[in-house]
Amino acid sequence: MEAKPPGLQDNTADLDRLQQALASLLADGCTISIPYACMMRVARGFRAADYGGFALVIHGENEWKIIDFLLEEPKMIAAMALDLGTTHLEATLLNLQNGEKVARADMKNSQIIYGTDILSRIHHATGERRQQKKPGADFQDPGLMELQNAIICSINTLAEKLAENAGVAKNEVYAISVSGNTTMAHLFLGLDPYHICREPYIPLFNRAAGVEAGQLKITIHPLAPVFIMPSIGSYFGGDLVSGILASGMAESDQTRMLIDVGTNAEVVLGNSEWMIACAGAAGPALEGGVARMGMRAEPGAIEYIAIDPTSYELVFRTIANVKPKGLCGSGLIDLVAALYLANIIDIRGKFRDPGKEKNPDRAEFMKKHLMQKDAVFYFVVNPEVLEESAEAVILEQIDLDAMIRSKAAMYAILRTLTNQVGLGFADLEEITVAGAFGCHINPQCAITLGMLPDLPLSVYKPIGNSSLLGAEQVLLDKNSRLECEKIVSRITYLELNVNQEFMIRFSGARFIPHTDPSLFPSVPPFTESPSN
């Protein structure tokens, strides 16, 4: 940017001169504001640069805002996108000048020490609160402050890592976007989540605008805008809005579906005209929250596993190719599908009795891998390590049962949702599968289990961490921020807890692949009789 220097015939004030020069550069008619906190710094920079230099402007709501002034062209304009998960944080640093990802980092959510799930965090945040029915307007919940501090510290650690990896200073990170569920957004801003988990489940806020990093003690540039993905309600957070944005569904003429499996399974169906969404407890068994050997998709997690149905050879692969520690969601799905196809479990998901097995190869395999405890079978993935007294990866009947419930819930959700708008699965042009789940699972295995509908595999599109992707998108494109508002205003939420159809469909889906196998023509029928 270059402005004409002042003179006796042109005694425009320094900041007016800068605003005029920028207005003619941006040429979109929006006003350009300068926050009080940086007026002096900006004006001095502008003079020091002899009325040239580089003004850092961000697009707020209906206006541009100058947040800093640089004498020399920066090597990059860094901004941080953050997926604020309940258990895990994942962040990337973008160079806004070319859209490139210049660094990524992740870490556990340090709030876990105050509670592993949303409910226990809300209780921790509002523990002292419960003793006072109507707290004073300025009452500070100590628990809430602890949780906010914890998350801000984590974010600052991530910001530091990202900046270091990208070779910029922390205060050269000029924006941050945050995508998280509704409770996480409340804890992030230190706002009372008390009513989120209490009937009628009212969040304090769904959107927060105009927040600056400095106000939250986030140690990037203090005037960096904090874009918080708007949420829709207590159980429909900004992370899902972010996912919808990233999926492109809201811009699509074709009807699509987005499936995001985290703690809950959240599903959205729609196109640029309409959207309908629901959430259900289909997730935990798939995410490592329930199965004894379940774990996140981290080094040591078995992410792929197969059993040859003829030779009964078992092969698996772990993330980072290290010693197996457990099963992540995709490994679990692979394993259960393989057990079904090899007739080790029956259509109810129960281990068959090796003693009653007639096929000698299968009987041998079952004897090697199935063990008993309290007269209940469990499956050992790698029995060979037991000889070395090492811990093996196992799958218990209880895990299998949880898995069947999860997959049944998932299918019932998908079916109820599509039926709600009078569509069949065949009407879907694309099913976007988000999350680590989406990246690693073999859709064919999920179809075998009857978890996902029996559609051509090309219909399924994994997109990874859609919450993070949406957060990246709002940093790169101001229209995406408006798009989020459109998504929020256009979504219809379907409450499943009181939905009769869902309950009926859930019962029907508690078999592999389904009580009605004709819904899954690609899945081979089960040949053996149930084990007992």
Next chain:
Amino acid sequence: MEAKPPGLQDNTADLDRLQQALASLLADGCTISIPYACMMRVARGFRAADYGGFALVIHGENEWKIIDFLLEEPKMIAAMALDLGTTHLEATLLNLQNGEKVARADMKNSQIIYGTDILSRIHHATGERRQQKKPGADFQDPGLMELQNAIICSINTLAEKLAENAGVAKNEVYAISVSGNTTMAHLFLGLDPYHICREPYIPLFNRAAGVEAGQLKITIHPLAPVFIMPSIGSYFGGDLVSGILASGMAESDQTRMLIDVGTNAEVVLGNSEWMIACAGAAGPALEGGVARMGMRAEPGAIEYIAIDPTSYELVFRTIANVKPKGLCGSGLIDLVAALYLANIIDIRGKFRDPGKEKNPDRAEFMKKHLMQKDAVFYFVVNPEVLEESAEAVILEQIDLDAMIRSKAAMYAILRTLTNQVGLGFADLEEITVAGAFGCHINPQCAITLGMLPDLPLSVYKPIGNSSLLGAEQVLLDKNSRLECEKIVSRITYLELNVNQEFMIRFSGARFIPHTDPSLFPSVPPFTESPSN
């Protein structure tokens, strides 16, 4: 405000609910924002009031902003208007609910200890600065911080007085408007005034938006908006813009003139179509800055004085009817006009020699009141106190000379400005005279001196402290804030320092009433010959 309580069928977030209720109440289509700093307080108040209560909203630029929430209807909504003078601060507290003034207070500008005038303050503010040609962007001038602290302390003292007098708490003052000259505005915000007094005289800023009281450590409500009157340039401050607003000139179909005498005489001519302004050093002699016995219009100042031209009886009145301490502007004008009409001074403003006086009554009066020092006469208003060895109020020849220069400058300014747009004085429907000067002077005396044009007295309208009045107006009426922007964009500034016409007219006006007495038909001609 009343909102419907939430329920399972209506799980709108608390703050969304509040915003919706307010939007339907305000019904002007503007968005309603809630700053992060008060989200929790507002949401809790709204719940505590069972979705009723009172949201405090202020009209920012293109939006409403909630700054607090009250459970009960406040007895008043207080806002502070402040005239930030170089030497003096004057403030009022308004109840925004009915526009009433509920308190007023004034005090000296405590920055005076760092310098009595603008120039010395700028030097103090930037003293250390001068050693570094290009200070770092974040360099804090210690002098500037001292000056800012001083003024903020003064404002806090005033705010305390006002709140106490009105019976409200300080943090129940929900807005402040500030009207001051360009340098004072810079010092108020702690922004570098270095270039204001250096060619080409560029202020750092003319307008500052979105400032909150808390950012400046003003101890009213921390989110109270600080409305700062926009300025036009280094020598055309927000105080004058405020005055123009208060005069109503910018809305008037008739052409009017505004005369504001402070440290400078500032004059604006115009109507709703156009405005032209200029400033000149016509003030000091009238404001107590120059004359030895000059003083502000405070208790003890002689504000009225007359000499009967036949009986030579001298009568005067002091403010608050206490012992006379000096002469304020109006007293000075009265006195000089009376001395001229009684033929004690001649048309050049020189004391005549009592020894050469032929009229016995006048000779007696002159002998009583005129004394000599170093062969120069001076006038004693109250010689009787000399017998009690008390200090008398005197007027020296040097004061008279300064007075003549001031009045000549004033008349020359007015004449040059009207001539610039091809008008005569008779074309003016109204001349608004602002300041203490305007309130107290007798326009007839000012006409006698040839300071103000010889027009019917009904043309002159005193309005008092127009800077303060404008500041009050922007608190009461949001359109007035837009009006200020219009004024700023519409004014043409006439530079008098390089104006040849002004210099010629100034010389012609250095007689009482003028070298061309036909311009002042209402003023009796001088009958005696000059004294030497």
